[in-house]
Amino acid sequence: MMTASMSHLDALEAESIYIMREVAAECERPVMLYSIGKDSSVMMHLAFKAFYPEKPPFPFLHIDTGWKFHEMIEFRDRMAKEKGIEIIVYTNEEGARQGINPFDHGAAYTDIMKTQALRQALAKHSFTAAFGGARRDEEKSRAKERVFSFRNTAQAWEPKNQRPEMWRLYNAKLHAGESIRVFPLSNWTEKDIWQYILRENIPIVPLYFAKVRPVVYRDGNIIMVDDDRMRLNPGERVEQKSVRFRTLGCYPLTGGIESEADTLEKIVAETLAAVESERTSRVIDHEAAGSMERRKREGYF
């Protein structure tokens, strides 16, 4: 519902809260995926608003690949303490033991340390509904996904057979073994996210702000040297550059952009003027067309 006197952000906020309350009321074991990024930060902030004065009536879950930026992990632990919430941290230990890493294993790394890890974590805790911070403006297959997105007993998405989703009448009924991914930020855009962070003064990982950092230039991406596990290719050298990140993930797979924007106001201004979509900074999306849909069918968020 949108009325003339409500701002665009107010309407988006109300819609997300409505979705979260529906899940809390109808789903047996919900969990909120927490990736530590800006969208997750907005989603967590909304969850606190949705259930106030209660705390969100579900735990949070972080899939840790072992390759996240160090500042992300520090931020995660700080948020858990400050907010007084439970953040379940799950790592695919089997994959970690085998030494699966982003340098040697490419697509298999994403599959094993992210997709498989997520499936294992959801199964381990028997979660029936998992909130994710994905937005429809991020990618073409996301643009087609429902707010309540069903996963069959193999945790796979069936894009050709989605349940019709009319008005805001979400059908959350499940058979044993099925689950739902719920995307309360479906209708937000990247600009909305930044404007809302600014308006609500939501804490975010400092990596989003421009700062001089050690980086290498690789295949058109700017990769930050976050620790000594970073491997340099012949001819590459570490440079000190003022960069910031539009999205956050595993540091060897996340490209930064050269920027001087070190305040939220400057970031919003830059975002409004951006000519490249934020997906360009995710190395894993640069594979063939349809790579996101393929991963989602396999159980990726």
Added chain:
Amino acid sequence: MSGLLKFVACGSVDDGKSTLIGHMLYDAKLIYADQERSLKLDSKVGSAGGKIDYSLLLDGLMAEREQGITIDVAYRYFSTEKRSFIVADAPGHEEYTRNMAVGASFANLAVILVDVTQGILPQTRRHVKICSLMGIRHFVFAVNKMDLVDYAYEAYERVEKAVKKLAIDMDIAEFTAIPVSATEGDNITAGSNRMPWYQGAALLPYLETVDIDPAPETDGFVLPVQRVSRPDATFRGFQGEIAAGAIAVGQEVTILPGGEKALVSGILSTDREVAQAKAGEAVTLRLSREVDVSRGSVLAAEAAPEVTTMLAADILWMDEERLSAGRQFWCKIGAKTVPATVLRLKYRLEVQTGEKIAAAYLNKNGIGRVELALAERCVIMPFDKLKALGAFILIDRVSYHTAACGMIRHSLRRSDNLTWQQTDITREVRAADLGQQPKTLWFTGLSGAGKSTLANALEKALRSRGKHTMLLDGDNIRLGLNRNLGFTEEDRVENIRRIAEVAKLMNDAGLIVLTAFISPFRADRQNAREIIGGKDFIEIYVKTDLATCEARDVKGLYQKARQGVIPNFTGISSPYEAPDNPDITLDTVGKSPEEAVAELLTALDKLEAAQRG
């Protein structure tokens, strides 16, 4: 004027919806540079001549790209200096009508593509009808492919006339037509000098300035309660989004369906304490006194939601399996989900002609008027007055698919004064008098499986244990109570419903009921389970294979069925759906009736022990 316009782009397949939207985004410089690069790259691979294929911006699923069609609705977000837009790009194929309806349910304006060389197609009419049914009041007809008719006014005029007639037929008040070429970009973001005869606005400028007045919804305050929040003993708040009107601390609200009244003692708008709140806000209300409020309750002031168990509604049927009267569903209205029965299909709407045709069924993608009975009193409003309490979905009770969406037209007063009479002598009292736990033992299995024989023998055994019982047998019921029912799909559903209701009344009287009916369909048995109540319903699957039953052929029915004399005979020409998870399974092959009864008694004792915990 609202800053945000949500619109749906629809029309028949190949009329160029995705291309139109894609071209609009491209020309208005509303796509990012990397998207433009990948579009140019994909176009080179995919389309002929290396021309940019703008539809690739939207058709994001692999199957869509392979087949070159749109399967599901895609949402795109863009802003110009004047306005923000969300566009739902809807599929044109009839097979994917339900996905198109998803897009329509979300929009307040529809852009209908019409191919100027084809004119109004059956699917165009269908889409306009669905958009209008689902509450869209503003329509833009984009008469596309003008490049193929050399931008001739005559070709456009022909289609424009047909559009006007369509608008009158479908009772659409607000519409406009614009001649465009989606591939060439004429009249998309700016006027075209190839059609000097057209004086109106191009599509994007039109969308930027069109005034979408909010629907004439109700003025009074309405809050459907999504959730009750009680973090501790001192706080009890009712959470939801205000669907209409405004509320202030100190104001009186009525709690529906009960009708109790209380004062608002506090309002949280998200996490802020406020003195008042209005439509669209996510709130938590506190009340001055303890009242009965739960999810699905509605708080109202100066508004007139109705409380009813029966209503008339238009529905769009979306399930593969056709709808016939008598079927039961879950019905979700606002935050309330209740069992519901489609009592009657009043008519099917023939979309092409506008005729209302008496019909026994509604097939997939069919539109019709139904009467719906709800198992509990629900708070509703006509769809035109308030979507939040006037829209509903029907959920299949077995598959859990969303089988239909509906728009409430009005409540039916018939059953208003019928409420379940609370009697002083309760079911528990009657059961205690007889010293037993009433239940219904529901035998199911093929004809000749031994249901009647076993039920009969079990009843004797129970009586010898001092139990009070009643046996309902297939043919006996058919000869009396259900004499007026035949063997059509509707009658089959009604047959089982009546048997279940009778069994329930007898359970209420304290009796243990045994029923012996083939009851071949899972959905019917599920209905019976819900009528009788899960804990009183014991499903006994008499598992005798078809060959054995046919060899027995006590009544000579299998022989007749094989000869084609009896149509729709279970096991021969109609399926038997074995229970997935029966309470008791009994294999009769090689067992005497005495052995089988002994096995049943043991199983029943075990179940009773388990229920007692």
